[in-house]
Amino acid sequence: MENKPAKIAVLSGKGGTGKTLVSVNLAAVAGKSVYIDCDVEEPNGYLFFKPQVTREEDIMVKIPVINEILCNGCRKCVDFCKFNALALIKNKPYVFEEVCHSCGGCMLLCPEKAISEKEKLIGTVQKGVSNHVTVTTGILNTGQASGIPIIKKLLEESLSHEELPTFIDCPPGSACIVMESIKDADYCILVAEPTVFGVHNLNMVYDLVRLFKKPYGVVLNKCLNGKNPAEKFCMDKNIPILGKIPFHTELGTLNSDAKIAARESERFRALFTSLLETVMKEVRHETAVDSER
Amino acid sequence: MKIAIPVNEQSLESNVCPSFGRAPYFLFYDTVTKESYCLDNSAVASQGGAGIRAAQVIADHGVKALLTPRCGENAEKVLRKSEVLAYKSIPGTVQQNIDALIAEQLVLLSDFHPGFHGHGK
Numbered sequence: 001m002e003n004k005p006a007k008i009a010v011l012s013g014k015g016g017t018g019k020t021l022v023s024v025n026l027a028a029v030a031g032k033s034v035y036i037d038c039d040v041e042e043p044n045g046y047l048f049f050k051p052q053v054t055r056e057e058d059i060m061v062k063i064p065v066i067n068e069i070l071c072n073g074c075r076k077c078v079d080f081c082k083f084n085a086l087a088l089i090k091n092k093p094y095v096f097e098e099v100c101h102s103c104g105g106c107m108l109l110c111p112e113k114a115i116s117e118k119e120k121l122i123g124t125v126q127k128g129v130s131n132h133v134t135v136t137t138g139i140l141n142t143g144q145a146s147g148i149p150i151i152k153k154l155l156e157e158s159l160s161h162e163e164l165p166t167f168i169d170c171p172p173g174s175a176c177i178v179m180e181s182i183k184d185a186d187y188c189i190l191v192a193e194p195t196v197f198g199v200h201n202l203n204m205v206y207d208l209v210r211l212f213k214k215p216y217g218v219v220l221n222k223c224l225n226g227k228n229p230a231e232k233f234c235m236d237k238n239i240p241i242l243g244k245i246p247f248h249t250e251l252g253t254l255n256s257d258a259k260i261a262a263r264e265s266e267r268f269r270a271l272f273t274s275l276l277e278t279v280m281k282e283v284r285h286e287t288a289v290d291s292e293r
Numbered sequence: 294m295k296i297a298i299p300v301n302e303q304s305l306e307s308n309v310c311p312s313f314g315r316a317p318y319f320l321f322y323d324t325v326t327k328e329s330y331c332l333d334n335s336a337v338a339s340q341g342g343a344g345i346r347a348a349q350v351i352a353d354h355g356v357k358a359l360l361t362p363r364c365g366e367n368a369e370k371v372l373r374k375s376e377v378l379a380y381k382s383i384p385g386t387v388q389q390n391i392d393a394l395i396a397e398q399l400v401l402l403s404d405f406h407p408g409f410h411g412h413g414k
Contacts, residue, residue, distance in 0.1 A: 078349070084342025087349050089374040096367055099342045 005163060006283040009185035011170040011178055011208075013201025017191045018221035018245065021255060023169040024048045025262040025272040026279070032132045034166040036154050038181040040123060040138035040147035045169050047258045051128025051135035058124055059138075059150050061102040062117040066093050070114035077106035077115060098145040123150045125157065131263075134161060147171070151180045165280075174208040182209070187283045188216040189242065192230035194223055199233045206239070215286035217242040219275065240282060243275040296322045296394065297356040298387050299347075303331035305388040313361045314343035314368060321354055322391055344368030352377055360390050360399065369405040 010023040020037075024045050027035040037045040064077075064086075073091035085099040086106060093106075097120065107115040123140040138154045140147040158166055170181040182188055188209045192202040202218065209216040217240040220230055224247050234241050245251070251268060254261045261268035299316030300307040310316035315337055322329040336346035348368040351359055352375035359372060360382045372379055380399040382390050393399050 082340070084336070084339055084346040087345050087352075087371045089352070089371060094371070094374065096342065096345060096370075099345065099367065 005165045006186040006280070006287075007158070007166045007168065007184060008187050008189060008279065008283070009168040009170055009182040009214075010189045010191060011174075011182060011205050012172060012191040013174060013204035014197075015172040017172075017193050017198065017201070018219070019172070019191050020045055020048070020169055021221070021245070021261075022189060022191050022219055022275075023167040024260055025268070026276050027133050027165075027167045028131075028260045028262045029269060029272045029276050030133075030165050030167070032164055034134045034136065034158060034161045034164050035169065036158055036166060037135075037137045037169045038151050038154055038177075039169055039171045040140040040150045040177075041171060043137045043139055046126070046128070046135060046137045048260050049128075049130035049133060049135045050258075051126075051130040051133075053126050053128040055127040056124055057127075057153075059122055059153055060119040061100075061122055061149050062104060063097050063100055063102065063120045064095055064104075064106050064115045065118050066095065067114045067116065068092050070112045071110075072112055072114075074111065076109055076111065080105055080109050101146075102149065123147065125150060125153050127157065134164070147177055148180050151177065155181075155184055174204045178205075178208065179212070182212060182214060185214060187279070187286060188214045189279065190216055190218045191221050192218055192233075193221060194228040194230050196229050199229045202230055202233060206237070215282070216240075217279070217282055220244045222247040242278050242282065243271075245271065294324045294357045295355055296324065296358045296360060296391060297351045297354065298322070298360045298382065298390060299334070300331070300387055305329060305391075306386050308386060309360065309362060309382045309390060311362055313359075313364045314339075314345075314347045316347070319347075319350065320387055321356065322387075324391075324395060342367065345371055348372050348375075348377075351375075358394060360394060361402065364402055364405055366405045366407055369402075 010019045012019050027033045037043040075088045077093055078086045078088045083101050085096045086093045122144045126137045128135050138150040171177050190205050192198050218234050219242050223244045254264055262272040298320045299310040299313050300318050300320045301310045303318050316334050318331045320331050336343040344365040345367045348371035356377055359379045362382050379402040381402045
């Protein structure tokens, strides 16, 4: 069996369930590892790791520019654009920059060579280190519509660390931006809250990981004594439960002070170390099963 | 003058569709000849930019007035630059809305919502 270090994506159907708590703490107990913050609209993993930033790179996308002198209004570009980012107004194409997906198709297609491209800055990728963890953060500039080009860059960067276990902190929800974040993952951890609403959100990402045919398991966060609808959901659907994190004052306090629980408290180091072992066992099992398929 | 209205059914007795970009059909009406015809909205299944595509169709058909309950910012830009006026439709049938426009009882649409794709809030 090949023993390739895994890329593990941590996701949830809504914000605030504990994606960052789980991914940061797993990376912290994993020794030499990589943490990638793909929640580019509001990255917060760096607040815990406080990495020494070693490199920062601007992320640009390409946007078409129309030369109205060369353009003869044939509208081939407008009809071609499946994202509807171009409209023909008074016989000239008009570009909706926020709708453009930077595919470059219109430029290739234009028979009059009237379309060129300009670069547009949409955000940055920051790389740094915190103890044994390489911390990579994607930041989408305020007002920009899509963070997908930043996530592509983050995941491309991670290829240079393929020998290390990698933890991908995903954006919340189950939209395109999450699909992009889990695309290359070997395993998905779904973080769930013990409420009826939590079950609804868990169901969204549960559907997504099955659609992507990714192996998955659930971490039950904020666990209290008494009924846990998310746990019941997992039992009913036969979903592996990887671990439970208690709804605990000490954990909440450490977290709101932007401290990494596993680095501060013996109790939580033990909890996340044991969670990591369970996850890695699952990953190895899934890889073995997959190679038999 | 040519009018366009997003509709749920292909009839003058249809109600106005609450969505512009994602309406199933558009009804076109000529106030001079009193003739009307309907078209499938090709933008209805777009991943994004449905309003832009729908506004393009309206402009391409030489429409001067669009009657709609709501409209997005991007579609508004296409309409404005193409010199199509957007009027706020009233509850009731397509025919009632056409009559109201001719009687100068409709007002221009003044609030345009931001796009939904990727910001579904």
